[in-house]
Amino acid sequence: MRLFRHVLLSLPTAAVVVLATIAPASAQPEPVQDAGSTTASPALTVDGARIDTLRAAEDVEEYWTPERMRNAIPLTPEDTGAKRSSGTAEQPSGPPGSTPAAAPSGEIRTKIAETSVAGKVFFTKPSDGKNYVCSASALNSNSKQMAITAGHCVHEGNGGNWMKNWMYVPQYRNGDRPYGTFAAKQMRTFNGWINDGDLNWDVAMVTTWPQGSDKLVNRTGGNGLSWNYSREQDVTINGYPGNKDNGEVQWYCEGRTSDSGGKLALGCDFGGGSSGGPWMRVFDQSSGLGQTNGVTSTVNSAGVNKSSYFGDSVKQMFDDQGSVT
Template identity: 55%
Template sequence: MRSLRYAILPLAAATVLALIGAGTAEAAPAPAETKTGPITGALTTAGNGATSVHTARLSSGAPVDSAQDAAALARYWTPERMAKAVPLDNLAAPSRPNAAKKAGPTGKPGMIPAAPARSHTVAPLINESAAVGKVFFTNPSNGGTYTCSASALNSDSKQMVVTAGHCVHGGRGGTWMTNWVYVPRYRSGARPFGTFAAKQLRTFNAWINSSDLRRDVAMVTTWPLNGNKLVNVTGGHGMSWNFSRTQPITILAYPGNFGGGEIQWACIGTTRAASDGGLELQCNFGGGSSGGPWLRTFNDSNGLGSVNGVMSTVTSGGWNEAAYFDDAVKAMYDAQGGVT
């Protein structure tokens, strides 16, 4: 049996594991994060919850509006193009709002259940989830090709992916990304479940117009591949919203500063409230990890959990941060989850 290679980094808040084998390993318990004082205030759905939807397009501007277009886009992303794609880094984004503008729960906590794959052939490697993958796309603003992380999200359509807003749109002064594809459980160029092309992209107007990191969230409907819908193939995570900011969390992503972004890495720890009311965990995950899911109740036996945030930024001190999932994120899910 091959052993699971792992590295424990000297971070106060988390244990980081490299995921490259089929052996077994257990992460050491992470110390709980603490922060005194209540989190107050809330973003209003009317002011900050509006979203925009966009038909996925090729770099030529042509829409990806058929299964044939989706297949052609999958072929476009050759191993060579994927290898040249650059991990997307959000360090250029504006600083987070101060505590006076921090978000809060906008309703009762809620959960959407995860969905297992319909096939028994997708059992994950230890800590590596078939419902997490790597995203590739082109930024029309500079013509560059980039990578992010993302995950399959259970919904009525069984076709949805959740990622960061800056992985679908450049934010203030930018535009929608093109040539967008999702590769579940990508590993060093391997695509065990194929390449799923985007059909429709959705993110918050507050991200599009103002690069507001409190709304750095996106949901994407993918085309079925060979007649098979994404969640039915890989399984799909559930989703949580309006939960406490202090949560045991497993983050799965493809950080470019670990393993070159070629394999999934996990960061396990307990989150705390960020200054703007989002979530933070000291993982030191860099570019390429953007959009990776922050999972409550992660089940290592099936690689599924409940998405409670997605990777957004990293501070100079190695603290990764995610927007807080509230009723506005649930409203985005409701708007996009049934699109086929």
């Protein structure tokens, strides 16, 4: 198995390039709501049908043939229309906290370069009908069915639409699906992203359909969630950057983050397709588990990646979505 290592010592400064493709300005915005509140939507097919049965979830899996997965486009900007931020990034209003991680029920196939907790996300973008790819990770919760990713990997932002045919493939590798596939059942993201494309709120959580009776976290393990921690943290970031191995192999990067305009920053040079990959505190190489404290959102011309800050609002999103089954 190939291993990849990228350790960061310093961060250059450059203009941000957003890893999200922004919805057209003509899209009708949703009603104005507090940026830090969230909205949930049932998962839909391209035809607008709800993915509300196991049979419908299997249809999504069948849609994603090896050829469609191979040809899916790493989500990269067509322009820089997202707002860098529409206001001050969230500040912690309470003490740091974490929820527990959970080990898988079966065999652990983890190395630092490739963990079963991280995987690849495939979906169809409504505004152009094309297939795209992001990254995500399993997040332990009461449901055992949840994944966490970037807001722009579930919704177009700026008043656009929810992504369709959404499917998560844990530890994808060159077309292999060692843990199967998990279609979305319900998606949730911040109204700050939905209405304004505000990068302070580029986070989403997705409840997935089980594979038969086997739930995502039981199969792959799931990270805990951290919130209200310092913006300077030692982290391990995993994902599928399209500028490395064509996004066909999971990569990792580790280093100490810095505070960049209220966001977390680390110079991993992870391009399109890495969006939504986990930024993990206290990552344990033996278990492949950690505490998710961010998700990849943007990259700049110097290769510096950024994540929205995880504060009380992310914890509230977790509370709202974590028991949905």
